[in-house]
Amino acid sequence: MARGSDTRQRIQAVARDLFRRNGVQKTSLQAIAAELGITKPALYYHFASREELVRSIVQPLIEDGEAFLREQEKRTEVDQRALLEGYFDFHFEHRDLIVLVLSEMPTLAELGMIEIVLTWRHRLAELLFPPTPDLAQSTRAVMALGGLQDCTIQFPDVPREQLREAAVTAAVATLTG
Template sequence: MARGNTRQRIQDVALELFAEQGYEKTSLREIAERLDVTKAALYYHFKTKEDILIGLFEDLTRPMDELIAWAQEQPRTLETRQEVLRRYQVALVHAAPLYRFMQENQATVRELSVGLTFKERMLTLTELIQEPDFALKDKVRCISAMFTMHAGMFFLQNVEGDPEEKHEAVLEVALDLLAQAHGA
């Protein structure tokens, strides 16, 4: 198996175990057992649980960094802001298991530097979908659009319905908030 695939499998299984029994209660030995590899094989890729978690966060933040870089190069228009939300939703859906982990293990996330860098990225994205001269209500609408995206990830898990329809509904509400902030 290619190294990248093994690394990804380790991260996926670790995240499953972290979700099932908590980060603190999960050992590298248990991760290795679930993968049916030796602890040495696991150790080749990751020395500690924290290393696995940092790798997961890097995988999550890479699309965010790419989105921020793209948005910073675009004209500051409503269309660009709408596209930021669309692309951000794709990243959120892809990273849903990690977001659930973050929600359920906030203390652990806070202890690691990754939590801080994630927060900084969120603030940057929020700034990219608004203008400094927006009225306070419009700034709140833009910030609410971002929070709608996040709330949709967490709270709609418990709502009956097709996942695709739920994602579309969340995006539509977020885009409506953005359009209102622009007086559209």
């Protein structure tokens, strides 16, 4: 059993690398199999399609995002700064995968990720401005959340804590603007 899981992880690692270099749409399962030194049928044993393989790679991002949201939604009181810090941390931890996903908009759409992200942002806006944010508040929430995500990607060489402080401070200013 561990061997199969090990092979799945190797396939995912190689696929991530090829997807980053060539794009999801331009990376065939044959290319992944060749890079691994296995046959295409062996790859099909673990993943029935490229979509299934891509989904398996982004699933941890989806699961972690949902877990973050559920944890925030359980709170009786929301501290905007703490929520934004957690949101920054989530994106920082997943930034390599987020870059891959963002560079593949057609793949995002196929996997339903666009709807997921929009739903997450709506849920977060309701937490930041309860009970129901008006248009101005929703707009500020989208700007703050999108800006935090973008900062984790835009400044890869800035130390995490320095970037976190600057990005979260800017996001808080956007919310209170």
